Every structure is written in C-alpha cells, then in structure tokens.
Amino acid sequence: MTQQRVRTQTGPADDGLGPNTDIGARLRALYGAVQDEGVPAQLLDLLEKLDSAEEAQSARQSNSSRGEE
Amino acid sequence: MSAEPTTFKREMLSTLPSLRAFAVSLTGKHDKADDLVQDTVMKAWAKQSSFEMGTNIKAWLFTILRNEFYSQMRKRGREVQDSDGTFTERLSVHPSQYGAMDMQDFKKALGQLPDDQREAVILIGASGFSYEEAAEICDCAVGTMKSRVSRARTRLQDILKISGEADYGPDAVSTQVTTSNHSF
Numbered sequence: 001m002t003q004q005r006v007r008t009q010t011g012p013a014d015d016g017l018g019p020n021t022d023i024g025a026r027l028r029a030l031y032g033a034v035q036d037e038g039v040p041a042q043l044l045d046l047l048e049k050l051d052s053a054e055e056a057q058s059a060r061q062s063n064s065s066r067g068e069e
Numbered sequence: 070m071s072a073e074p075t076t077f078k079r080e081m082l083s084t085l086p087s088l089r090a091f092a093v094s095l096t097g098k099h100d101k102a103d104d105l106v107q108d109t110v111m112k113a114w115a116k117q118s119s120f121e122m123g124t125n126i127k128a129w130l131f132t133i134l135r136n137e138f139y140s141q142m143r144k145r146g147r148e149v150q151d152s153d154g155t156f157t158e159r160l161s162v163h164p165s166q167y168g169a170m171d172m173q174d175f176k177k178a179l180g181q182l183p184d185d186q187r188e189a190v191i192l193i194g195a196s197g198f199s200y201e202e203a204a205e206i207c208d209c210a211v212g213t214m215k216s217r218v219s220r221a222r223t224r225l226q227d228i229l230k231i232s233g234e235a236d237y238g239p240d241a242v243s244t245q246v247t248t249s250n251h252s253f
Contacts, residue, residue: 017194017218023225024194026175029167031195034090040103043085043110050114051078 077117080126081110087196088130094191095138097180105141109134128202131192135206178228182221189217190225 017024088109092102113120113133120129167175179187185207192203193214204214 017190017222022229023190023222026167026172027179027191027194030172030176030179031087031090031094031191034093035086037086037089039082039085039089043089043103043107044082046107046110047078047081050111 076122077120077126081113081130084127084130085110087127088134091131091191091196092134092138094195095135095188105134105138108137108141112137125202127196128198128206131196131198132206135188174229175225178225181228182224186217186221186224189214190221193218 017027085106089102089106092105092109093099096102096105109130113130116133120126179190182190188207189203192198192206193200196203198206200211200214200218204211207214209217
C-alpha cells in the first residue's frame with residue numbers, strides 16, 4: 001500500500017464538492033458547526049494527564065537507573 | 070524514543086476539533102462521539118512511538134478513530150440503531166448561512182447514505198483529506214474511494230431534489246429520523 005506521500009498533489013477534492021457546490025458547502029457547514037463547539041474539558045484534561053504522567057515517568061527514568069519500571 | 074511528548078500533544082490538540090466532528094458524523098451522537106474520541110486519544114497516546122513526527126498526524130488519528138469505532142460496533146452489536154431525533158438540537162452552533170429546514174433536509178439526506186459512502190463524502194468534502202489519504206484511512210483503494218464519493222454525491226443530489234418543499238411536515242421528519250441515525 002502506498003503511504004500518504006501524495007497528499008500535496010490532490011488538495012481539496014473537486015469532485016462536485018468544491019467551495020461553490022451545494023453539497024460541499026453544506027457538508028462543511030455541518031462539520032464546521034461541530035468543530036466550532038470546541039473540545040470538551042474532559043478531553044483536554046485527559047491529554048494533560050497523559051502528558052504529565054509521561055513526563056513524570058521519563059523524569060523518574062532519567063534520575064534512577066534505566067530498565068527499572 | 071523519537072517522539073517528543075509536547076509536540077505530539079500539541080499536534081493532537083490541533084486535530085481534536087476535526088476528529089470530534091468526524092466522530093459525530095460516525096456515531097450520530099455527541100456523547101458517543103466524545104467517548105470515541107477519548108478512547109482514540111488513549112489508543113493514540115499508547116501508540117505514539119509508532120507515529121513518525123512530521124507525517125500526517127491527522128490521517129493517523131482518523132484511522133485510529135475509525136478502526137476503534139468499527140471494532141466497538143462489532144463488539145456491541147447494533148446498539149447504534151436506537152433512534153433519537155435530536156440531530157438538530159445537538160448542534161449548539163447552527164450553520165448560520167443556511168436555514169434550519171435546509172440543514173435538516175441535508176442531514177436527513179446524509180443519514181440515508183450507506184455508511185461507506187457517507188464516511189467517504191465527509192472525509193473528502195468536509196475533513197479536507199485527499200482521496201489518497203481518505204483511502205488509507207478507510208483501508209480501501211483510491212478508486213474505490215472516488216467511486217464512493219461520486220455515488221454519494223449523486224445520491225445526495227437526487228434525494229435533495231426529490232425531497233424539495235413537500236417534505237417539511239413533522240411526520241416526514243420523524244419517519245426519516247427513525248430510519249437514519251448516522252449523521253450529525
């Protein structure tokens with residue numbers, strides 16, 4: 001399977017879904033309405049927790065000997 | 070360890086709104102979508118060493134989310150089939166350039182598409198992926214992706230033309246809603 005290297009070549013699809021088409025514009029309006037709601041706090045909290053847990057762990061690892069868990 | 074946590078986190082953060090919108094389009098419900106995004110974030114975090122910085126994190130996250138969605142569907146059976154007629158009220162920000170009725174019709178039309186066509190048209194038309202990226206996310210050939218999008222577009226045009234003004238009654242809305250749950 002080819003990887004995602006071609007991505008710059010295609011750009012936004014022009015298959016009847018472009019900016020001036022009814023369907024394309026409505027799709028983006030719907031999708032955009034959800035995007036604009038913002039990210040729920042619980043998700044942001046989760047990311048923070050994951051991140052700080054990892055930082056704490058790597059700090060511990062660099063302080064003590066390696067290979068111990 | 071090649072991945073640097075803060076960059077990874079930042080890139081993830083910037084993708085979350087779009088990822089969440091895609092999740093809503095798959096599940097049809099905001100609460101389920103948020104659970105799905107949460108599962109995806111945890112999965113992605115656990116696998117972050119397999120992600121190469123500088124490559125397309127958005128496509129990578131969408132792939133994880135989609136796989137997670139279908140694997141949960143398989144495990145849980147058809148629970149997704151329960152009907153709830155709350156598409157409209159769930160959109161707290163209404164797309165202002167269209168009338169409520171217009172968007173309601175559009176959502177119904179989207180909900181009538183087969184799953185593979187709906188997800189194709191959303192990934193290409195709204196998430197902003199190329200056909201190549203979308204094909205990779207859905208694990209199908211690029212040609213397949215193109216034909217799904219094209220069929221979806223034709224179908225949407227047909228439905229929207231047919232439904233016209235006649236469809237505005239509450240009865241029409243409620244019958245549609247019970248048959249189609251998978252849109253925004």
